[in-house]
Amino acid sequence: MDTIDTSGRLEEALERLHGSGPERLGRLTNHAPMVVEALAAHGQAGAVHRWLDRYQPKLEEFPASVAPVNDANWPSALGDPRRAADWIAYFTHAVRERPWRSVLADWWPRLLPGLYGGSTHPVIRVGHAVRALCTDENEPRRTELAHGLGYWAARHHPVSGITPLPAASTAAEALDAVPPITTDGRGFPARLVAVRQLPLWSGEVTAPDEARARLTELVRAATHRYATHGHGEETMLVHAATAPNAVLRSLDALHRDLWAPSLHAAWTASAAVTAMYAPPQPVTYTPPAHLTPEEVLERALAHGDEHVLKLTDTALDVADERALASALRAMELSAPLQS
Template sequence: MTDTSGTDTSGTDASGTLDEALQRLHASGPERNGWLSNHAPMAVEALVRHGQAPTVHRWLDHYRHKLEDMPAHHSPVTAATWREALGDPARIADWTRFFERETTERPWRDVLAEWWPRLLPGIAGGATHPVIRTGHAVRTLLSTEESAPRRAELAHALGYWAARAQPLPEIAPLAPAPTAAAALDAVPPVPEQDGGIRARLAQLTAFPRWGATADPDTARGLLAELVTAATHRYGTHGHGEPIMLVHAATAPNAVLRALPALPRELWAASLAAAWAASAAVTAAYAPREGAAPLATTLTAEEVFARAAAHGDDHTIKFADTALDVGDPTALAAAVRAVDLNPPAF
């Protein structure tokens, strides 16, 4: 997988397009219709990173009808009251304002390190979108010049996560699996695969044992293995639910992107949470039968250009993760996502 620990000059946005896009978006809330996520900040970050900055404002114009204003504030979140506000979606604006203050007054890495272990148990909340948005924001701050809109984007992502944080049910351990791919294959599907993700996640009972380690470097390697396995698996199982199953890969990849900004002592717990999130999405939506794998001769740049032209936000974000994995099977999985998901344009 691509090393996300250093500066990626290819992601530098000399035109300022990313900051302009984020400023357009920060008047909007992270959801619409009371539950559906606003994917625009994540999609535009991926578009800019992969050389599609000239398309960003046109893409936002098409997406504009899906944006809603930031919800009303209720009461401030403080160091004394945050526990009672955690996981309360009515407090999205309160949490966003809290993290805007925090990331203005303190180094953003310090804020992230303090709140990461508090938020990690709720990684599946909001269908994993909050942690994915956080991963995009952290990647930008790690690899491009820091700016006020980019710090504000991290505040919005963390605020969304705090408001939607929701622990999974208690999960019993099943037989251990030797690899991430084998572990995903062994995840039992939920009994009733109807309804929304909250109804499905409530049915979770057990996952295979995989990835337990106390060593940070081992945890990072296993997390990269998980992202690769989930990305590859989409190529054969994405047809089960083409939109929702992208999160089995993009959620753990968001955690992987955040690791370089986190204290090493948090890496093992981050792996465990990422595995739980990926397994949960797999259990909720994966079909019982896989399809034949797809092959592609397209380059990484051609694959992402195809996803960008397709325009669907989930497809763009999945292609972004597939390019992080970078091998031919991952690129073919991204092409399959283009084929499976309805185009936005």
């Protein structure tokens, strides 16, 4: 159901959002740019501003600059969330001076090791921006990519020291084999540090086409898994599917040499989120009705929650009944967006 939106509503919404910061309350992500792109991509551009009006109370002003980031000093600013405005300014200038694909090609391998920062939201935002640019190139969409890359650079957070466990044969089996960590209500960064072992499902893949196939399989498996495991944490477990899907969406804009490293980072992110929020036991889930993809999207839009809409977006990409069931499960588990 993807469509090329020529209404200009996405551009209007992005311009409206670029005066807002990438976060609120110092730690919570601004999901609005991702949601409005998803709505436009699936033929709901007419609903973009109505949804954004509902989300408006969650937006904060754009943060203040600290000091300019440039080609010489960027390593010292990488991973510093106080520098979000500086990073966004840097990338805004870059995509005005150079083709956006060239900027992405330079920075993807630098940022990829830090995909885990910001609860994986920065790479998800970049994935939405890349999809928008691959259908139509214009200044608001290029600026959105700059905001996504800047957010990623500011929240850059590498993961290391994970012991590989024996690999399973499929993505679904590998996710089942992820050992859950013991938690005490800690937030994402503390939980991420506690992840010390993960199955080595993607570790030996080097061929680009196999990496794409594996990544596609992972997105499908993680999306399906939400229906039976989403009750472990209805919001955070969404990212086990949406983060690798953001990487998958970006592959065609990247050199093929980057596909295998992208798979490895996406697998680690998906598996880590699975470990961090896995429920004690899965449940059997039967959807309340057999709905078309269009009907599922309409229900998600009426519900309004940003994570519900983003999981629905990924479910529509997977495009099978089990994926749509996961979207419906997210609507049951999540609180609706307040109007």
